[in-house]
Amino acid sequence: MSVSTGSQSSSVNSIQEVMDDSSSELVMMHNDESTINSTSSVVHKKDHVFIRDEVGHRDRRPELRPTHSVQNQALHYRNRERFATIKSASLVTRQIHEHEQENELREQMSGYKRMRRQHQKQLIALENKLKAEMDEHRLKLQKEVETHANNSSIELEKLAKKQVAIMEKEAKAAAADEKKFQQQILAQQKKDLTTFLESQKKQYKLCKEKIKEEMNEDHSTPKKEKQERISKHKENLQHTQAEEEAHLLSQQRLYYDKNCRFFKRKTMIRKHEMEQQNIRDELNKKRTQKEMEHAMLIRHDESTRELEYRQLHTLQKLRMDLIRLQHQTELENQLEYNKRRERELHRKHVMELRQQPKNLKAMEMQIKKQFQDTCKVQTKQYKALKNHQLEVTPKSEHKTILKSLKDEQTRKLAILAEQYEQSINEMMASQAVSVICNFSSSQ
Template sequence: LAVSGALGYAPGVWAERLRISQKWQDIIKEVKFLQKLRHPNTIEYKGCYLREHTAWLVMEYCLGSASDLLEVHKKPLQEVEIAAITHGALQGLAYLHCHNMIHRDVKAGNILLTEPGQVKLGDFGSASIIAPANSFVGTPYWMAPEVILAMDEGQYDGKVDVWSLGITCIELAERKPPLFNMNAMSALYHIAQNESPVLQSSHWSEYFRNFVDSCLQKIPQDRPTSDVLLKHRFLLRERPQTVIMDLIQRTKDAVRELDNLQYRKMKKILFQEAQNGPNAEAPDEEEVRAEAPTPGLTLCPTLPEGPRGRAEAKAALAEEKKFQQHILGQQKKELSNLLECQKRQYKLRKEQLKEELQENQSTPKREKQEWLLRQKENMQHYQAEEEANLLRRQRQYLELQCRQYKRKMLLARHNLDQDLLREDLNKKQTQKDLECAMLLRQHESTQELEFRHLHTVQRTRTELTRLQHQTELSNQLEYNKRREQELRQKHAMEVRQQPKSLKSKELQIKKQFQDTCKIQTRQYKALRNHLLETTAKSEHKGILKRLKDEQTRKLAILAEQYDHSINEMLSTQALRLDETQEAEYQVLRMQLQQELELLNAYQSKIKIHTEAQHEREIKELEQRVSIRRALLEQRIEEEMLALQNERSERIRSLLERQAREIEAFDSESMRLGFSNMALTGIPAEAFNQGYAAPPQPWPSRPVPRSGSHWSHGVQNTAGAPHAWRQPPLLAPPPSTWLHPPSSSASSPASAPGGRANVGMLRNSPQPLRRTASGGQAEPGISRSASVTSHILNGSHYSYS
């Protein structure tokens, strides 16, 4: 098992040895097949790594397979559970079949379950990317008939997975597939030749039976596809959404119970060897159960889960066994010393008695023998009683020391848990601080980049606007110059064309003059004829002369008018041309000036608008940056608050759990007859009445108690049983038997009384309190920053 914290998943890893090239091709084929899978009901491929001659395939982590459920529970699954598992597997098969893929190895061992209760297909080593196929591939008992006959009768398609799914349903319902009691070759023959298998028990529903019969149709054409089976009534029936989750939880409980049973068996064996030796009689089951670890009372907080937990528990038991063997060795040595001492004292006392008998010669021999026999019996009785008392005290001492050792290990583990929690919380706090600092730096960098980018854009826009205005102004000036030049060219053309127009005007006036002359001539002739007719002939000459003069005078007037008209026309035409050209030039100048002013006004307006836009963009950016900064600070504050709440909650839960474990341990100790003062290392004067003194005149033996090395201190967590030290259990033997024991011999063995760092435990309902070295107890542990700071600063907590 490998754990990837960066990706947030625990992938399953297994290795394939590369022995031959065919195996390598199979691995490449499986990896290519896995890379194509993208479905919730198929195992997710994470990666493949080649190291030396081993290919490591990293897959999505699953709790186990459907066959593991049968292995743990030792009984078939319920019909609703079979329906849920079959439905998930069939959805995965439908996905494969719609992409022309065949699994070819569907069985309970390849139907996996994840922690959220998702059903997934796994083990695609036998899968086919192309359908139809004709290879003889699969597990014999789950193999479809057409796969067995593929080499003789041709190809097969995805319906072989439907057959295997039907066999898997029978496997989940009966714990074994059909024909499982036969060997593989016989099973293949029966599958190909005999009728399809059916469910044996009669308590299954008709829907389930019909579903299995549909999957196990002998003829592939009669067998439904996976898409059709998804609409079967057996799968569409209403069932609880948490059916698989409940099944997984039941399986976890069963596995935990099995681990507990194995743990108790191992503890029983170790206890048996430590207490009585390997050849001694096994203790009573109730005694083993009383001494066996239970959740919350052993050195581990719960039953060990997984190989690592079991290894730690085994190591703890080995340490405890080593400690017990050390104490037993010392006690055995003390017992042998006592026996040797008693033997010497017995001989010495025997000699003294003989001397007393020899001094008293008046006593009869029979009385002397009876008295000597009584003295011997007395000595033997006292020695046996002393030996029994020693064995009893040694047993009590061993039990007390083992209990103290367990309590010390429990408190040491509590301190270790607090250290680990403090380290974890400090790491999380450091990571969160680094993350917040990184976010702030990123915000500052982004802000600087945005402002720099905005200034660059605005400078570019201003420069482009300036160039545009300069170009527009130069174009306008060129346009004005061109218009004036065109007007001057037009005027010059008009001036050049003026003589032609004057000549035509002059011809027109001349024609008018000629017409007038002709009219006057006709009028003169008509008047002359009239006067000649009305007057006398003698007067005709005078009339003709007068008329001639009148005609001459009028013609002279007409000639004068003609000349005057010509001159006036010439002067008027020239003046009119000059005035028209001047007026046109002035109009053009005014028009061009107005256009230039409009252009300048427009450019000024554009410039003002651009400056306003720049100011608006800067304000919007500042506002956007400030909002983003506020949101970032709010997010950081919320994350810090969440981290603080998580820290307080984890500390509170840890302390509560440790308090429950201590309370349960002490309750168990009280039930076994151990006082809390004895377990917590209170001086012997507080509890030496626990052992009765031996009868006189034999000297009493000191009451054994734990040495300072084995009393658990809150700050001293490194006291592993590498070099055991304890006070001697027996005082030096007295020089005489019949003298009363000395005060030093009757008092219990002394031990260091000052324990500044000893974790005390009282059986009282007071809240948990922290006791510092040499200081008073602080207020009760709560979800506060003070508790967090104590844990994070390395302080340990004890419980009172």
């Protein structure tokens, strides 16, 4: 029984190995196909990689280099061509097709480079143009500010000269008026002094005559005494007149000094008022100039901001147009590549569908051979088990043992046949499912 159990397990394991081999082959075929697709997609991505960055910056890209898969493929073709005497039409067609694809990829990348160089040239030209325009605008504004400053300084100088001329004229007029006023006072005082002296002379004469008359009427007084009285009276009168004259002169001098100071005070007040008015005029002029300068600077700032906004809008619009054109080109190339890959996959799947019956038949023959080998091994094991059982058991039980061994062998062979049919059906079903999936993905 142990031998039969071992033969059964070995037959089951052999059938399982056949199933594992077939399933592993199917998985390997599917993996190879997915690997080819992924490799082609990787090659396409490597060949068509395009880094998006700011269009204004320069992007120095390395030259295109053939990928590892392309190098291996070229090496394979080169090694195969060494021993080929006559190339088949399919090989020549495939080589031409691959060469055209490589040329298309190379031309596509060179087109990308040309387009980016053109875009960079356009951006650099526009930036230089906008920079020159901004420099010209700022130079114009600077000239306007300098012109305004020069005009303001010229106006202030004119105002200062005018004020100095007016002040000098007023000073001369004030000096002339002061001199005239002093002369008038001196003339009036001189006239008053002359009148005063004449009145004193008249008064002196009257007093002298009056004294003489009094002395002439007084006959009792001696002549010498009369003469002394007259001389004494003259001295008193002269002294009184001298004091009055000195008092008049002192009053005239005080009056002269007072009026001169009053006149000078009026002149200084008028001069200070004129200076204050000149200062107010100068401050008003400067304030007006500052207000005009402030308004001009505000206008310059607004015009500069408008120009900067317009330039940025123009530059951004050009960048967006170039990026949109670049993205459109990338999208068209990607769609073209997708269509080409779909056509290739469709053609590949059609070839696989055509070749599928041959593959299925080969796999079925392999499973059948494995089944036959397992059956032979199991038959040998049952023969060995039968001989062993016949040797160790008496002859009376040989018939029963042979019948039981025959039934068990028949049952095991039936199980093997059932497993064989099941493995064939599973292999056919899995192959059909994989083909349908590949065909639907290609669609």
